[in-house]
Amino acid sequence: MATLSFFYFGSVIVLCALLVVIFRNPVYSVISLLVMFFHIAGLFVTLHAEFLAAVQLIVYAGAILVLYLFVVMILNLQQDDSYQRQVKWGLGLGLLALAEVIAIISKAALPDEPAQSKTAAAAAGEAATVVGNTEMVGKALYTTYLFPFEVASLILLVAMIGAIIMAKKGIMEPGPLRESK
Amino acid sequence: MNGASHLLSYLANYFPVLVFIGVAFAFGAGTLVISHFLQPKLPDPEKLSAYECGSEPFSDARMPFPVRYYIIAMLFVIFDIEILFLYPWAIAFDKIGVIGMVEMLIFIALFVVGYVYAWKKGALEWD
Amino acid sequence: MDMLVFAGASVAKIAVVMVTVLITVAILTLAERKVLSWMQDRMGPMEVGPYGILQPIADGIKLFFKEDIIPAGANWVLFSLAPIISLIPAFIGFAVVPYGPNIEYELYGVTIKPFIISDINIGILYVLAFASIGAYGVILGGWASNNKYSLLGGLRAAAQVISYELNVGLAIIGVLILAGSLSLVTIAEKQAGGFWHWNLIGGLQIIGFVVYVISSVAETNRLPFDLPEADSELVAGWMTEYSGMRFAFFFMAEYANMILVSCIASVLFLGGYHAPYPGTLLPGILGYFEGVAWFTVKVYFFLFLFFWIRATLPRLRYDQLMRFGWKVMLPLALANIVITAIVVYVLR
Numbered sequence: 335m336a337t338l339s340f341f342y343f344g345s346v347i348v349l350c351a352l353l354v355v356i357f358r359n360p361v362y363s364v365i366s367l368l369v370m371f372f373h374i375a376g377l378f379v380t381l382h383a384e385f386l387a388a389v390q391l392i393v394y395a396g397a398i399l400v401l402y403l404f405v406v407m408i409l410n411l412q413q414d415d416s417y418q419r420q421v422k423w424g425l426g427l428g429l430l431a432l433a434e435v436i437a438i439i440s441k442a443a444l445p446d447e448p449a450q451s452k453t454a455a456a457a458a459g460e461a462a463t464v465v466g467n468t469e470m471v472g473k474a475l476y477t478t479y480l481f482p483f484e485v486a487s488l489i490l491l492v493a494m495i496g497a498i499i500m501a502k503k504g505i506m507e508p509g510p511l512r513e514s515k
Numbered sequence: 516m517n518g519a520s521h522l523l524s525y526l527a528n529y530f531p532v533l534v535f536i537g538v539a540f541a542f543g544a545g546t547l548v549i550s551h552f553l554q555p556k557l558p559d560p561e562k563l564s565a566y567e568c569g570s571e572p573f574s575d576a577r578m579p580f581p582v583r584y585y586i587i588a589m590l591f592v593i594f595d596i597e598i599l600f601l602y603p604w605a606i607a608f609d610k611i612g613v614i615g616m617v618e619m620l621i622f623i624a625l626f627v628v629g630y631v632y633a634w635k636k637g638a639l640e641w642d
Numbered sequence: 643m644d645m646l647v648f649a650g651a652s653v654a655k656i657a658v659v660m661v662t663v664l665i666t667v668a669i670l671t672l673a674e675r676k677v678l679s680w681m682q683d684r685m686g687p688m689e690v691g692p693y694g695i696l697q698p699i700a701d702g703i704k705l706f707f708k709e710d711i712i713p714a715g716a717n718w719v720l721f722s723l724a725p726i727i728s729l730i731p732a733f734i735g736f737a738v739v740p741y742g743p744n745i746e747y748e749l750y751g752v753t754i755k756p757f758i759i760s761d762i763n764i765g766i767l768y769v770l771a772f773a774s775i776g777a778y779g780v781i782l783g784g785w786a787s788n789n790k791y792s793l794l795g796g797l798r799a800a801a802q803v804i805s806y807e808l809n810v811g812l813a814i815i816g817v818l819i820l821a822g823s824l825s826l827v828t829i830a831e832k833q834a835g836g837f838w839h840w841n842l843i844g845g846l847q848i849i850g851f852v853v854y855v856i857s858s859v860a861e862t863n864r865l866p867f868d869l870p871e872a873d874s875e876l877v878a879g880w881m882t883e884y885s886g887m888r889f890a891f892f893f894m895a896e897y898a899n900m901i902l903v904s905c906i907a908s909v910l911f912l913g914g915y916h917a918p919y920p921g922t923l924l925p926g927i928l929g930y931f932e933g934v935a936w937f938t939v940k941v942y943f944f945l946f947l948f949f950w951i952r953a954t955l956p957r958l959r960y961d962q963l964m965r966f967g968w969k970v971m972l973p974l975a976l977a978n979i980v981i982t983a984i985v986v987y988v989l990r
Contacts, residue, residue, distance in 0.1 A: 361720060361785065368778065375771075379529055388767035389599055396774025397595045400804060401588040403781060407797070408585055466763045468824055472607025475600075476615040487600070487622045494593045494629040498638045501586040531652040531760040532737045532768070538656055539733040543726040543891065546706075550887040555709050584801050587964070591804040598811045601979065602767065605818035608983070609990065616987055623980060630972070639968040641961040 336380060343377040346370070360406045364399060371395040385468040586638055597626050647752040655759050659736050667897040668698035674949050681953040702890070710886035713788060720786035725884070725891030728779025731772040732898035738765040739905045740827045742915050742934040757915070757934065758827055765826040766818070769906060770811060773861065776899065777803040780863075783892070784880035795879025798960060799863060805967040806867075809857040812975035816850040816982035817841050817910045826906070830914030837918035842911040846985070849978040851911045853971050855947070858903040860967065862896060864948055866955040867963055904944035905937075912940050 350370035357363045371394045378387035475483055604611070604619050633639055672687065672695065679686030687694030712718050742757025755761070762768060777800050784796015820841055821829040833840050841847045860867035876882070881892050908914055915933035922929035958966065 359717075361717075361782070365720075365723070365782075368775075380526075382525070384762065384764045385603065385767070388764045388771050391771035392599060392767065392774060393592075393596055396771060396777075396807070397588075397592040397804070400774075400777060400781075400800060401585075401592055403778075404585050404588045404797075404800070407781075407785060407793075408582065466606070466823070466825075468603050468606045468764060468767075469610070469822075472603030472605075473610050475603055476607060476611045476618055480614065480618060483600070484618065484621060487597070487625045490593055490597055491625050491629045494590070495632055497589045497593065498586070498633055498636050501582065501589065501638065502636060527648065528760050528762045530649070531656060532734070532762065534649075534652055535656050535734050535737040535759065536730070538653075538660060539730045540726070542660065542733070543729050547722065547726070547887055547891075550706050551710065553707055554886060555707075557709060558711075584797055587801050587805060591808060594808050595811070598808065598815075601812075601815050602818065602824065605815050606822060606824060608819045608986070609822055613987075616983065619983065620980070623976065627976070630976075634969065639965070641964040 339380050340377070343373045343380070346373045347377070361403070364403050364406060367402070368395055368399055371399065383467060385471050583641065590633060590638060593629070597622075644750075644752050647750045648754070651749060651752070651754045652759065655756070656737075659741075659759060660733065663733065663736060663898055663901060664894075666901055667894050668702065670897050670900070670945060671701065671893075672698045673945075674952075677946070677949040678953050681950075705886060705890040708886035710888055711883070713883045715788035716883065717786045717788070720782050721883075722888065724779045724783030724786055725888040725895070726779075727782065728776055728895040729891045729898070731775040731779075732895040732902060735769045735772055735902045736905070738762055738768055738826050739902075739909065740830045740914055741937055743930050744827050744831060745930060757930065761825055761827040764824050766814060766824050766829070766906070766910075769826075769902070770807070773810075773899075773902075774804075774807055776895065777807075779892070779895065780880050783884065787880070787883035789883050791877045791882045792880050795876045795882070798876075799880060802863070802867065802963060802967075803861055805964060806857040806860040806971070809853055809967060809971040809975050810861060812972065812979065813850045813853040813857060814910055815975075815979045816847045817845065819979075819982050819986055820845045820847070826909050826914075830909050830916070833913040834916050834920075836916075836920045837913070840911065840913040840916070845982075847911060847978070847982070849974055850982070851907075853975045853978065854907060854911070855944075857967075857971060858907065859948065859951060860963070862899045862903060862948075864896075864900070865952040866957050868957065900945060900948055901941065904941045904948075907944050908937060908940035914940075 347370050350366045350373070353366040354363045354370070357366060371390060375387040375390040375395075378384070378390060600622065601619070604615060607615065675697070676686040676694070687697040690696040690700045712721055737759050738761070740758050740761075744755060744758060744761075746753045747756055748754075780803070781796045781800040784792040784794075784799070787793070817829065818824065821832050823829060823832075829841075833844070838844050842851050878884075881889060884892060915937040917923075917932065917936045922932045924932045
């Protein structure tokens with residue numbers, strides 16, 4: 335059952351990821367990405383990471399993808415082939431990433447004690463269903479990983495300031511995109 | 516309760532959700548398809564042209580639009596992530612004690628710094 | 643066998659909820675026109691059936707058999723997809739709402755909860771996650787129509803929905819601190835024992851409640867925040883080119899969303915299915931239905947509030963809307979979190 339659902343989610347994710355690249359119309363790519371995010375959330379649910387599944391949907395599907403959609407519409411790309419010419423770069427980087435993934439999998443495929451690690455995972459899953467995944471995330475995040483959390487909040491602040499500074503150029507300098515009053 | 520029954524009850528909670536999504540989708544698609552076969556089809560060029568209050572449609576409708584929407588979307592992404600950090604904190608509020616409390620006050624203070632910055636720089640203005 | 647009983651019970655509950663939601667949508671379309679009419683000293687629909695009560699059925703049949711026009715320049719795939727993307731998130735949020743007491747009932751050896759479809763741990767986040775998907779239907783519909791009004795309406799709607807979504811997300815955190823759970827069932831259960839235990843009064847979530855209600859009105863694109871479809875300037879916003887069943891879908895999505903946010907508001911702030919007095923007046927099984935009745939009353943109170951606000955307040959300008967969302971609602975919601983956290987910490 336678990337394997338079956340994994341293969342279902344996994345194959346849909348791969349298929350949708352491919353479609354994102356293959357579609358010429360960027361809006362179709364966005365929809366394909368949306369379907370992919372849903373299946374990633376499904377994968378998280380089967381792995382007992384309910385909170386992550388919700389975060390996946392809220393942040394990626396609900397926020398970042400809306401931003402993509404805005405960008406697509408701001409630029410109004412009807413037929414832009416400039417990215418198709420970067421196929422060599424893409425292929426090179428893709429092969430590099432593939433090699434990396436294979437290296438990681440080949441290392442991870444041989445755990446020292448497979449039986450023990452499996453029971454540990456099952457125990458973690460069981461604990462998560464008893465007290466709730468979100469509460470566990472909360473306890474871990476705000477006690478054990480206190481410092482990384484505060485660093486993350488600083489990074490978010492920097493991101494916000496950076497976004498405003500970069501966007502300000504667009505507001506202050508009258509350009510073709512400025513709304514006429 | 517043992518692990519297996521926990522797992523089962525956990526997945527059992529998601530089963531109705533899945534069915535509900537399926538039912539909603541089937542309802543949407545089904546109604547559209549049935550209605551598609553029942554409705555008249557009388558296309559004519561005037562009917563199919565874009566509606567512009569009676570005047571002839573001019574220029575491309577998919578015009579570029581102000582970057583301001585983009586700024587709002589960007590701020591939304593960052594604020595949304597900050598809010599998501601608050602959920603596990605609210606849930607574990609009783610368990611993390613004074614450390615969690617102080618920590619979150621620092622977090623909210625940083626959030627407010629960013630918010631005030633955005634306000635002062637006019638990113639929240641809409642003129 | 644157990645699986646079959648469980649699945650059958652789930653499907654039955656889902657069917658009941660779906661039908662109830664659809665009927666409520668039909669009632670609301672009439673109720674809105676009637677309430678507005680009475681508030682404006684008019685009669686409202688009077689032609690179909692006695693006092694016009696069959697009007698929603700007539701409207702439904704008309705829309706079902708109407709020609710569904712796809713404009714020449716439109717992208718028909720996205721044009722057809724957009725209403726469905728709007729409708730589905732509006733419906734599936736109902737999967738996690740507790741409609742009545744969390745009781746268990748044995749059926750062929752399987753434990754069934756008659757008033758709860760599903761009690762997932764992340765209930766409220768599930769609702770928020772799918773509510774944010776609703777924005778896609780609007781923005782894609784606006785873009786696919788290839789019409790200037792539609793595009794402007796769609797963009798406005800998207801910006802408005804995401805802005806007010808933040809406030810909804812912030813407004814409920816006070817309740818989550820009090821309940822210590824994201825599950826709507828648990829949140830409702832913690833408010834048992836009279837209206838002074840409800841989060842609105844006992845939890846002092848007044849700011850959170852006000853921010854939630856105002857932001858929900860904005861998120862469902864209702865007056866006075868119906869800028870995306872502002873009829874006086876944008877014809878009908880993103881729905882300008884829509885007709886027939888596809889238009890009906892957007893319409894249904896709007897009303898279903900209203901019902902959903904009303905359900906969530908009554909669970910989060912008004913104790914869900916709990917009566918304003920401790921316990922129930924009616925004994926046994928009837929007591930459970932008393933809970934369901936109270937839940938219905940609360941939901942309809944919020945729905946009436948939607949109509950009332952619409953009849954009372956004029957439409958905002960878009961800059962006022964955005965300023966209100968980002969500069970008034972957001973700080974209020976943040977202050978609510980800080981105050982709630984400090985008070986709860988001191989009291990415990």
